[in-house]
Amino acid sequence: MCYLNWKPFVYGGLASLIAEFGTFPIDLTKTRLQVQGQSSDARYREIRYRGMFHALLRIGSEEGILALYSGIAPALLRQASYGTIKIGTYQSMKRLFVDRPEDETLFINVVCGILSGVISAAIANPTDVLKIRMQAQGSLLPGGMIVNFIKIYKQEGTRGLWRGVIPTAQRAATVVGVELPVYDITKKHIILSGLMKDSVYTHFVVSTHGLSDLIR
DSSP: OOOOOHHHHHHHHHHHHHHHHHHHHHHHHHHHHHHTTOTTOGGGOSOOOSSHHHHHHHHHHHHOGGGGGTTHHHHHHHIIIIIHHHHHHHHHHHHHHOSSGGGOOHHHHHHHHHHHHHHHHHHHHHHHHHHHHHHHHGGGSOSOHHHHHHHHHHHHHHHHHTTTHHHHHHHHHHHHHHHHHHHHHHHHHHHHHTSSOSSHHHHHHHHHHSHHHHTO
């Protein structure tokens, strides 16, 4: 029996790309807020932003609206790899243990989530490094995605592209090991209880209002 189904990879990748594009400005403000106030780096020593909304307004007014999408190319590339592998691997791994979604358990789903998170994050780490650097430096980092990718490789080598891969993989293991299993288990119990049918609307409700949303 073949457990590798192409649909979760394709649909998971497309969903990840759409979600990334829609939420990217928020992710950019998160990065800017995280890197500001560093005493060890003069470029980020100043506290420029007081919060997410202030960061959105200030970046938009000072650097232009397009600056809110600084680093969008590597971010989309990251989701095309990370999101595709994460969801596709997770769904395929579950079928190694059980044939039907109804037979899935929280333990099986958590194990599959942790493994798929580690694998996808490790493979997609170079795009994550590039995305964060372009987000943090904005207009201070000239050139596009390919130019900066080559620059990192020439200056820092392969190790530079996989910088921080261990904590990134650990974070992905935690996030995916909780997020996807809780989503699946919540959806499963809602459907089995008869509260809702297995439909697109049910999947949307569980994604946005279920327990998986509360633990992010």
